[in-house]
Amino acid sequence: MGPFVYMAEEHNPPLVQVRGLRFARGSRPIFDGVDLDIRRGQVTAIMGPSGTGKTTLLKLIGGQLRPSAGSISVDGQDVHRLGHRALYELRKRMGMLFQSGALLTDLNVYENVAFPLREHTDLPESMIRDLVLMKLEAVGLRGARRLMANELSGGMARRVALARAIALDPMMIMYDEPFTGQDPISMGVLVKLIRSLNDALGLTSIIVSHDVHETAAISDYIYLLSDGRVVAHGTPAELGRSSSDWAQQFMQGLPDGPVPFHYRAAPYADDLLAGREGRG
Amino acid sequence: MLDWLAQLGRHGLSFFERLGRGHLLLLALLRGVPGLLLRPLLVVQQVYAIGVLSLLIIVVSGVFVGMVLGLQLYNTLVDFGAEASLGPVIALTLVRELGPVVTALLFAGRAGSALTAEIGLMKATEQLSGMEMMAVDPVKRVLAPRFLGGFIAMPLLAAIFSLVGVYGGYFVGVGLLGVDEGSYWSQMQSMVDFDDDVMNGVIKSLVFGVVVTWIAVFEGNDAVPTSEGVSRATTRTVVHSSLAVLGLDFVLTALMFGVD
Numbered sequence: 001m002g003p004f005v006y007m008a009e010e011h012n013p014p015l016v017q018v019r020g021l022r023f024a025r026g027s028r029p030i031f032d033g034v035d036l037d038i039r040r041g042q043v044t045a046i047m048g049p050s051g052t053g054k055t056t057l058l059k060l061i062g063g064q065l066r067p068s069a070g071s072i073s074v075d076g077q078d079v080h081r082l083g084h085r086a087l088y089e090l091r092k093r094m095g096m097l098f099q100s101g102a103l104l105t106d107l108n109v110y111e112n113v114a115f116p117l118r119e120h121t122d123l124p125e126s127m128i129r130d131l132v133l134m135k136l137e138a139v140g141l142r143g144a145r146r147l148m149a150n151e152l153s154g155g156m157a158r159r160v161a162l163a164r165a166i167a168l169d170p171m172m173i174m175y176d177e178p179f180t181g182q183d184p185i186s187m188g189v190l191v192k193l194i195r196s197l198n199d200a201l202g203l204t205s206i207i208v209s210h211d212v213h214e215t216a217a218i219s220d221y222i223y224l225l226s227d228g229r230v231v232a233h234g235t236p237a238e239l240g241r242s243s244s245d246w247a248q249q250f251m252q253g254l255p256d257g258p259v260p261f262h263y264r265a266a267p268y269a270d271d272l273l274a275g276r277e278g279r280g
Numbered sequence: 281m282l283d284w285l286a287q288l289g290r291h292g293l294s295f296f297e298r299l300g301r302g303h304l305l306l307l308a309l310l311r312g313v314p315g316l317l318l319r320p321l322l323v324v325q326q327v328y329a330i331g332v333l334s335l336l337i338i339v340v341s342g343v344f345v346g347m348v349l350g351l352q353l354y355n356t357l358v359d360f361g362a363e364a365s366l367g368p369v370i371a372l373t374l375v376r377e378l379g380p381v382v383t384a385l386l387f388a389g390r391a392g393s394a395l396t397a398e399i400g401l402m403k404a405t406e407q408l409s410g411m412e413m414m415a416v417d418p419v420k421r422v423l424a425p426r427f428l429g430g431f432i433a434m435p436l437l438a439a440i441f442s443l444v445g446v447y448g449g450y451f452v453g454v455g456l457l458g459v460d461e462g463s464y465w466s467q468m469q470s471m472v473d474f475d476d477d478v479m480n481g482v483i484k485s486l487v488f489g490v491v492v493t494w495i496a497v498f499e500g501n502d503a504v505p506t507s508e509g510v511s512r513a514t515t516r517t518v519v520h521s522s523l524a525v526l527g528l529d530f531v532l533t534a535l536m537f538g539v540d
Contacts, residue, residue: 059409064412102409104410104411105402119414119416
C-alpha cells in the first residue's frame with residue numbers, strides 16, 4: 001500500500017476504495033491484486049488496453065460480480081458484504097452508463113428517463129415530468145423525448161442513458177467506454193457533458209476508457225491497468241512526464257513496447273513447419 | 281475412453297448446474313409474485329402479450345382439431361351405430377387431453393419462444409444489467425410478471441381451445457354429417473363430469489403453463505448473451521418445454537385417470 005500516500009487526507013476519504021482485488025474468469029486471471037482509490041468530486045479515469053477487464057472492474061464496483069479476493073468499499077460500505085436490499089439501496093446512489101446505453105427498447109426516451117423515478121419514488125406525475133425534462137435538458141435532448149430507443153443514434157442513446165443515470169441524483173457515475181464509436185461532434189459533446197455534470201452536480205465520476213486524449217483532457221487522476229495490475233497512476237500531467245515505458249507506450253499509442261504487438265505464440269518458424277492445424 | 285468419461289462428467293455437471301440454476305430462479309420468481317399484487321398493470325400487459333396475442337393460432341388450431349376429430353370419430357362410431365356419442369367423445373378428448381396438451385405445445389412455440397428471445401436479447405443488450413445498476417431487480421420487474429402472465433394465460437387459452445374445438449366438431453358432425461343436434465349436446469352434458477374431466481383438464485393446463493413459462497423465462501435469463509446464444513436458447517425452450525409437456529401429460533393422466 002506504499003504508493004497511496006496522497007490519499008491519507010483525513011477530511012476527504014476516497015469514495016471508492018479497492019484493495020487487493022483479485023478476480024478470474026474461468027482459469028484466466030483478470031485482476032491480480034489491484035489497489036485503487038476514487039476520490040470524491042473528481043473525475044478518475046481507468047485506462048488500459050482492451051481486454052484488461054476495465055468493464056469488469058465497474059461491474060465489481062457495482063456489486064454485479066464477486067471478486068475472488070480483496071475488497072471494494074463504496075462510501076464506507078463493503079460492496080460484497082452487503083445483503084441484497086442494502087446493495088440495491090447503495091446502487092440507487094450510483095449511476096452507470098453502459099457502453100451500449102442499455103436503454104429499454106420498449107420505452108421511448110421520456111419513459112426511459114422516468115423509469116428509475118417511477119420505480120423508486122411515489123412522486124406525482126407532474127413532478128416526474130419536470131424532473132425528466134430537467135435531466136433531458138441537461139443532455140440537450142428535451143426535444144427528442146418522444147423518440148423510441150431504437151430511433152436514436154449511438155451518441156444520442158448514450159446521452160439519454162446519461163440523463164437516466166442522473167435521474168435519481170446519484171453520488172457517483174461510472175462510465176463504461178463513453179467515447180467508443182462516436183463521431184467527433186458527439187464525442188466532443190460527451191466529453192464536455194461528463195466534466196460539466198461532474199462539477200455542476202458535485203458528482204464523483206469514474207471513466208473507463210482507452211481513448212487517451214479525450215479521457216486525459218477531463219480527468220483529474222488516471223490509473224493505467226495492464227495484465228491485472230495497476231502499472232502507473234497519477235494526474236494526466238504526471239503520466240505524460242512519466243519515465244515508465246508502459247505509460248509512455250499507452251499515452252502515446254505506440255504499437256510495440258512493454259505491451260507486445262504479438263499475442264503469445266509458439267516461435268514463428270515452428271508454427272509454419274508444423275504442417276497442419278492441431279485441434280486445441 | 282478416459283476422455284469420453286471426462287466429457288460425460290462435464291456434461292453431467294453442467295446439466296445439474298443448469299437444473300440448480302433453474303430451480304433457484306423458480307424460487308426467486310415465486311418470491312417476486314406477491315410484489316406484483318401491488319402492480320397488477322405489469323401482469324396485465326404480459327397476459328395481453330402472452331395470451332391475447334396467441335389467441336389467433338389457438339382458435340384456428342382448435343377449430344381444425346375439433347373438425348378433424350368430428351370426421352374421424354364419426355367414421356368409427358357410425359360402424360357401431362353410436363354416432364349419437366360423437367358429442368361426449370369429442371368433448372372428453374378435448375377437455376381431458378388435446379385441449380391442454382396441444383395448447384401447451386402451441387403456447388411453447390408461440391409465446392415461449394417469444395419470451396426467451398425477448399429476455400435473451402434484453403440480456404444481450406445489457407438492459408437487464410442496466411436495470412440491476414438502477415437498483416431495479418430484473419427478476420421482479422421483468423421475469424416475474426412474465427411468469428405470472430403465462431401462468432394465467434395458459435389455462436384460459438386451453439379452455440378457449442377446447443371450446444372452439446367442440447364447436448368445430450359440432451360443425452362437421454351435426455352440420456355436415458347429420459348427427460342429431462339434440463343428442464350431440466345432451467349426451468355431452470350428461471357424460472362430461474365437471475370435477476373429473478373439466479377440472480383435471482384445468483389442472484393439467486395450469487401445470488403446463490407453469491412449466492412452459494418457467495422454461496422459457498429461465499432459458500432467456502440463462503442465454504449466452506450473443507445472437508447465437510439467444511437463438512440456441514429459443515430452440516431449447518421449444519424443444520424442452522414440448523418434451524416436458526408430453527412427459528408430464530403422461531404422468532398427470534396416469535395419476536388422474538389411471539387408477540380408477
